[in-house]
Amino acid sequence: MQIVKEEGPITGEQIAERLHLTRATLRPDLSILTMSGYLDARPRVGYFYAGKKANSVISERLHKLLVNDYKALPIVVQESASAYDATVTLFLEDVGTLFVVNQKGLLVGVVSRKDLLRAAIGNKALEEMPVSIIMSRMPNIITCLPGESLYSAAKKLIDFQIDSLPVVRESEQDPRQFELLGRITKTTIAKAFVELGEESEV
Amino acid sequence: MQIVKEEGPITGEQIAERLHLTRATLRPDLSILTMSGYLDARPRVGYFYAGKKANSVISERLHKLLVNDYKALPIVVQESASAYDATVTLFLEDVGTLFVVNQKGLLVGVVSRKDLLRAAIGNKALEEMPVSIIMSRMPNIITCLPGESLYSAAKKLIDFQIDSLPVVRESEQDPRQFELLGRITKTTIAKAFVELGEESEV
Known part of the structure; x- marks a missing residue:
């Protein structure tokens, strides 16, 4: 999170390198952070900080009620x-x-x-x-x-x-x-x- | 998540062992999963699946408004x-x-x-x-x-x-x-x- 916040957009490979981890080790964590709305990912751009907290989960949910x-x-x-x-x-x-x-x-x-x-x-x-x-x-x-x-x-x-x-x-x-x-x-x-x-x- | 779902309650050490990782590597992931409400943790018992989705985040938030x-x-x-x-x-x-x-x-x-x-x-x-x-x-x-x-x-x-x-x-x-x-x-x-x-x- 800290790395992405400071250096995003940054690719998964670059993050893995910074943490001395393999891309594969990192992948599940990045998925979770992306799914939870903390990070956002764009193909060929990388990860960036979504500036979102639990609040965005609530807000998105409310916008879906019809x-x-x-x-x-x-x-x-x-x-x-x-x-x-x-x-x-x-x-x-x-x-x-x-x-x-x-x-x-x-x-x-x-x-x-x-x-x-x-x-x-x-x-x-x-x-x-x-x-x-x-x-x-x-x-x-x-x-x-x-x-x-x-x-x-x-x-x-x-x-x-x-x-x-x-x-x-x-x-x-x-x-x-x-x-x-x-x-x-x-x-x-x-x-x-x-x-x-x-x-x-x- | 899969491991905890199937075998919880399970300690952090046991999960690390199953994934061939150290406890330290795993710790941040477990924190995130716990904070997000996907997993629950009890001292001396271990992690178990909280059965919670985004909805619980909303519900918990509403219960905190005074x-x-x-x-x-x-x-x-x-x-x-x-x-x-x-x-x-x-x-x-x-x-x-x-x-x-x-x-x-x-x-x-x-x-x-x-x-x-x-x-x-x-x-x-x-x-x-x-x-x-x-x-x-x-x-x-x-x-x-x-x-x-x-x-x-x-x-x-x-x-x-x-x-x-x-x-x-x-x-x-x-x-x-x-x-x-x-x-x-x-x-x-x-x-x-x-x-x-x-x-x-x-």
């Missing part, structure tokens, strides 16, 4: 529903965010517990208020794709300070509109975090 | 506050959960956006409703300690289906009561998840 494998079912309300209907659905389904869809089932908005609480402490009756007035509306909605990494989805939740992301695909009829495939929430991320922590116990 | 290093400031209301005051605080501080404290600053309850929304759609005026009627009350509150792992806190959030955990320590005056040190929420966990995913880019 939204599609973690998404939960999306809970929806029609855009014609009232804010009261939406609140009832929120409690019945025990979620923090609802996706609002049009008659074709395409995503038109997102309404959260926070939006509904804000409406409820205002003085209007929720029964007479259409959910479409208080929802966040397309295209101002942050979405994610099924093939996206869970890391990327988590970063959107944090960066945009939201609790839930709709998982979408472009509508075949109109690529500016989205079909709903699922949801990724902070709960999804916390569950994935717990699963990662449990893996060694298997 | 609540104390990730906790956010707790946002509190007095138990004498009204549900309306609590709602205003929730919006001003932009949090999903408030901790309710008594005059000594000790934790007496927890009130969430969900509790307040439920109250708001009921027909009573929030201004006249004390927050203490709608809050969850001690001792029915799940808490965590500063020295606890973030993994353990995340597991509580998932297992008990809550959004926020107060970080507490026992009161010096009365060990059945708790002082508030901070909060761990699903946002905290999602942030930690994103940080872990970013580490290789450093």
